[in-house]
Amino acid sequence: MGWTGPGLVESVLRQVPDQAIRLEAGFLSAALRLRGPARVLDVGCGLGRHAQVLAARGHRVLACERDAYTAEQAVAELRRNPQAGVEIRHVAVEDLPSGLDLDGAYALMAQLGVDTARDDDEAFLRAVRGTLPPDTRFVLDYTNCLPMLGRLEDSAVQELPDGRRIMTLRSHDVFTSVSRRTRILLAPDGSEESVEQAAIRVYHPHEIMEMLRAAGFGPLRTYGWFDGSEFRWDSRRVIVVCRAS
Secondary structure (H helix, E strand, O other): OOOOOHHHHHHOHHHOOHHHHHHHHHHHHHHOOOOOOOEEEEEOOOOOHHHHHHHHOOOEEEEEEOOHHHHHHHHHHHHHOOOOOEEEEEOOHHHOOOOOOOOEEEEOOOOOOEOOOHHHHHHHHHHHHHHOOOOOEEEEEEEOOHHHHHHOOOEEEEEOOOOOEEEEEEEEEOOOOEEEEEEEEEOOOOOEEEEEEEEEEOOOHHHHHHHHHHHOEEEEEEEOOOOOOEOOOOOOEEEEEEEEO
16 A cells, blocks of 8 residues: 555655654644553554654554565664664554554554545544544644645656656546556667556545544544644645544
């Protein structure tokens, strides 16, 4: 489900500055109302950097990651920087048992809409709800695609140092809200070396709210960034704080 493996780890997860991780972890601690040794679930933990910061604050974190490579890297990071209170598991949230005695959960950079299957996203949210007792909080964070809608039809060509080029073709269907991207690697003579295709369902915020309610969450507040900024149509993120009903 979504972009995983070395590409995600090296191109995205390792590039986030420590200062940003601390800001996001502070937001999570406040939004989830974590106190002392509260136990929180990190859904799709990546390298486990947020889990380590939260554990340093005295919380206990169960960090789950469905991608094997990313989970291995998270374990390696924890070995390099040991932090009591962090447990990393290579497991999808759908496969976690019930009765985990959690005080909250969060999913950062949630890859919603990948492969255009709304059923998968709804099942994901139901699985998160199934891990939580009533009245505990959940923070869902994902990319706000609204500002990008006008650019989803754009095409671009990137020149590489070795003379090759990457041609990116994009299209967006306004009736299905499905965006498609094709990346073509061209040799110096113009011949195709490889073709990569991807599709994503672009959710409007109101659709996410509907899915959260259907999964058993009551949305409380929506933010546009981890500094507490209110959500606007041009915000970079959609960060929903909700409560398990």
